[in-house]
Amino acid sequence: MTTAPEQERPIGFGRLKRKEDPRFIRGQGNYVDDIVLPGMLHGAILRSPVAHARIVSVDTSEAAAHPKVRAVITGADLEPLNLAWMPTLSSDTQSVLATDKVRFQGQEVAFVVADDRYAARDALELIRVEYDILDPVIDPHHALDEGAPVIRDDLEGKTDNHIFDWESGDADACDRVFAGADVVVIQDMVYPRVHPAPLETCGAVADYDQVTGKLTLYETTQAPHAHRTLYAIVAGIPEHKIRVISPDIGGGFGGKVGIYPGYVCAVVGSIVTGKPVKWVEDRSENLISTAFARDYHMTGEIAATSDGTILAVRTKVLADHGAHNGTAQPTKYPAGFFHVFTGSYDLQAAHCKVTGVYTNKAPGGVAYACSFRVTEAVYLVERMVDVLAAELDMDPAELRMRNLIQPDQFPYTTKTGWEYDSGDYPTTLRKALDLAGYEDLRREQAERRERRVRTSEASGGGPGVREPLMGIGVGFFTEAVGAGPRRHMDILGLGMADSSEVRVHPTGKAVVRLSVQTQGQGHETTFAQIVSEELGIPPEDIDVVHGDTDQTPFGLGTYGSRSTPVSGAAVAITSRKVRDKARSIAAGMLEVSADDLEWEKGRFFVKGDPDSARTIADIAMAAHGAADLPDGMEGSLEAITTYNPPNLTYPFGAYVCVVDIDPTTGETKVRRFVAVDDCGTRINPMIIEGQVHGGLADGVGMALMEIIDFDEFGNCLGGSFMDYLMPTAMEVPDWETDFTVTPSPHHPIGAKGVGESATVGSPPVIMNAVVDALSVHGVRHIDMPATPSKVWEAIHTATADER
């Protein structure tokens, strides 16, 4: 359960260079757009230029007459096939190609199949669509207004834009605690709509064999098996006749969990033309139409004693889900795991109410380290704790330290029903503060503030006010990952379990087959290391097979940091089954009882006689050989497991951020970022560090730069990388990372998952630092992203005394 010492080529856990890298650094990756099949045609989608309109007519005749066009498909063509609409991951429906209305800018209206990608795009220009423009609903706060245009009039009996109300916690108990509290603070905050924007956009190559009836679909998907099942249900193609291949994926971040109309169009295109059809969206299509994240409009309240004991947290949330409820959440939880907003603190009460509404915006609500809304929850509570610290005039680190759940309280049941598995929160927070040199930072900040006031006064408001504003942010997060126990968690009726198969070949090499899907997380390395740790076979001798439904067992895929907690557990257990069988075979080979054997990585030996031993390779050959095996034992060395997690795992971490804000431009520079993460047992420290780094950069993006905004007509204002800004190497610091190790008690190897931790944990910490810097101007909160203009405005409109 501890981290292996540094070895160049560890057998098992440790810092191992990635097995997937040799192909990537040679440009030999195999992404969906790299796939070329004989006779392949190219598809392109015509999208709605407006947010809300009735379709009067679609004239495709001119496009169809283009010499290079092989097919033009509209919603009207799909209706008789029952394919014009498809289910979303939240049991809503979404148009594949619009028939009655368009409901967001960028919605799919028609699909052209042509000889090459340029011709397909040319033909889009030749399609004539007549729209009857309708009033759009853009501001979610007005979505439920009396008389608001009804977006989803396709739903029978629908007379408003309401999707769901959902509550968690005990409202009455919470009210009682609030009523008796010394201090109550309230704060509105918006977690704006952002986009995962992986560098590879979404795409597919569909290849339908007219003779065998088999569909091979290469797709950018994080969940190949779930997709296959849904295609079978939606398209009516028998499931065994569908093969989904998810080759190398150029980043996912949750954006490749759902099924997009383009995938279905590629399939229809291939069926119609009898040829393979490739469809790859461009960047604007990616940003305006595929799954966004967040868009939570929250009111947080926190109750405390005057000496800083946090008593309760409650919140009301307005969730903007866009035109279709396409959020990928377990069925029971329409707001995902948002009710983990109680955070890392020992509370007396908590309550939340979430209302989901339709607006004329792109559907989704899944993506960007999808995290099942833990990201929003952690942001809420961590900002609220800082708002409380400001109210109490307490140090925010001290306030957190005072209220953290203590190690002896685990397993800890929260007021909203989660059972946190393990943790030593104070140690982790202390480590982060020490690493940052927190006391010194506060001293430096005080000196700078004093100097600023002094020089400003001396010069009559001169140079001093141009001194950078230094801000220090602190935060602590608890993640809820590894969804999940099937009695609680399913997506469209599919239980959230994952399977694995391990087979040791006669010569002692092995293959492990996974149902999860890497998008850069390094599964080919990490999962080989899990098998290696359990069986003692070197990782380079273990082939990891994934991303092909014909070659792998069923499971729900990779999102919400669930690969290691769920599939990693499956692989460990499968490997142990193989090891148990190997023990019996070895006992026969050595003519001793299985109980007399001792295991050390890679071999069994007779207790007290280390030279009497059989290696895994010896045993594998015997298992497949001619010699007798113990009675009833089959001659092979393989096993399969489907792992149904008994609980989620709860990684956590403590972060400290230092920012410097230029008061003349409002520009925020992240000077330092210290991250101490605890993801339980560490399989590959190099990969873990990489995952944390990436998440921290995401956090800088969300906190300071990224937003998918809309104008009053529903035009998307973040529809290209010129408008949707993401961090470059210039906007992020050299990360300072460290870790603690608190294994999960219920996970076979104690690992908790880490992919999303930093994405979840870092945005509030950066914003805490920004607000801390601006606090000298009386600012208590600003919403993300803290762009230069927004920060400048906050400085200049602050009503407090200018210091």
Place this chain on the structure above:
Amino acid sequence: MDVTLSVNGIEYQRDVEPRMLLVHFLRDELGLTGTHWGCDTSNCGTCVVLIDGEPVKSCTTLAAMTVGHDVLTVEGLEQDGRLDPVQQGFMEEHGLQCGFCTPGMMLTARALLDANPDPSTDEIREAISGQLCRCTGYATIVRSIRWAAERGAGGNGAGPAAGDRTEAQEQEVGS
């Protein structure tokens, strides 16, 4: 139109539409799919190749504009079975995750080290600031390039000489 250009030291000739972008010429006409496409607007840099040793975004360059110039793509970094130290550095320092931005990042690094064999981390960050990576948070990319610099990877203008061979000669060698 007829387009003849040198890619990784091999001369290629193709009859393509005048509007064909270099990225599509490389990927679709030559099958060099290591050059990626990510944004259309010169912002993401997954399409970066070197033209006469300078990093250029091939998604906003016409193939026709590169006639007579030497293009180096990721496929040309490895020479005679020897990895470019930049490639080695990315593996050593975990400079990649999904691998999509990696070819462009490595080519920019190659151009940087050719011009400045011992760049500071600030200089590296500036050099790659026209390119996006969504996975790594950049620190390990910076380390990867430093790894190469510390092993004397700079200044040699790696990559094959222009037009060493024609495509026909290349195929002959291969057969």
